[in-house]
Amino acid sequence: MATPSPPPPLRPQQQPPPMRPKRKRGSCCRTCCCCVCITLVLVIFLLLVGTAVFYLWFDPKLPIFSLASFRLDGFKLSDDPDGASLSATAVARVEMRNPNAKLVFYYGNTAVEMSVGNGNDETGMGETTVNGFRQGPKNSTSVKVETSVKNQLLDRGLAKRLSAKFQSKDLVMNVVAKTKVGLGVGGVKIGMLAVNLRCGGVSLNKLDTDSPKCILNTLKW
Numbered sequence: 001m002a003t004p005s006p007p008p009p010l011r012p013q014q015q016p017p018p019m020r021p022k023r024k025r026g027s028c029c030r031t032c033c034c035c036v037c038i039t040l041v042l043v044i045f046l047l048l049v050g051t052a053v054f055y056l057w058f059d060p061k062l063p064i065f066s067l068a069s070f071r072l073d074g075f076k077l078s079d080d081p082d083g084a085s086l087s088a089t090a091v092a093r094v095e096m097r098n099p100n101a102k103l104v105f106y107y108g109n110t111a112v113e114m115s116v117g118n119g120n121d122e123t124g125m126g127e128t129t130v131n132g133f134r135q136g137p138k139n140s141t142s143v144k145v146e147t148s149v150k151n152q153l154l155d156r157g158l159a160k161r162l163s164a165k166f167q168s169k170d171l172v173m174n175v176v177a178k179t180k181v182g183l184g185v186g187g188v189k190i191g192m193l194a195v196n197l198r199c200g201g202v203s204l205n206k207l208d209t210d211s212p213k214c215i216l217n218t219l220k221w
Helices: 025-058 156-168
Strands: 064-080 083-097 104-107 110-116 123-130 133-135 140-154 172-185 188-203 215-218
Touching: 064 140, 064 156, 064 172, 064 188, 083 110, 083 123, 083 156, 083 172, 110 140, 140 156
Parallel strands: none
Antiparallel strands: 064 083, 083 140, 104 133, 104 172, 110 123, 110 172, 123 140, 172 188, 188 215
8 A cells, every 4th residue: 555645844824014003193183283272372371461561560541632722714705606605724723642651652644624514514624634743751732733725615505504603603613633643662662553533523612611522533442
């Protein structure tokens, strides 16, 4: 009998390569987000602390405006074939007071419009521009504004009403100004904020005994 052949040698089984752990991208993103949030919180906190210190130390107050005087020079109403016409020069004086003991105000160029009358009878008296200036602490500044109109056409009915109120000193005066105001601390100017100012709304006879305060509006200081 034939001798059986020996079985073939067993081949060693190959082990699969070890699995490399995948980097966790999600954890990196979360870490970055946390760092950004913490930084923002710190910045906001420092801004709040700085603002609180500024208000406590400087106690900032808004400037105070009042209409000191208003007059109409050469007020003349003419009745022409084409209708009535108005010629006059409006002269106003606005008092500006800085109530702060440590802060300076900077004013940009100011566009000023003046008018007389109220409601549907309001009539423009021209416009002008006042150059900007610096106002020191605890300072009061008087600014003179002058505008004029010449042969401005009016409705005859309006002309009669304006003439009657001018003669009785019941004519209402209006001054509207648009400017920019900035703060100054230690020689450093801090921004410029747009400001709308409206003075008057009172008659000539009341201005003889009173200086009405002006209404101050910002984007909307």
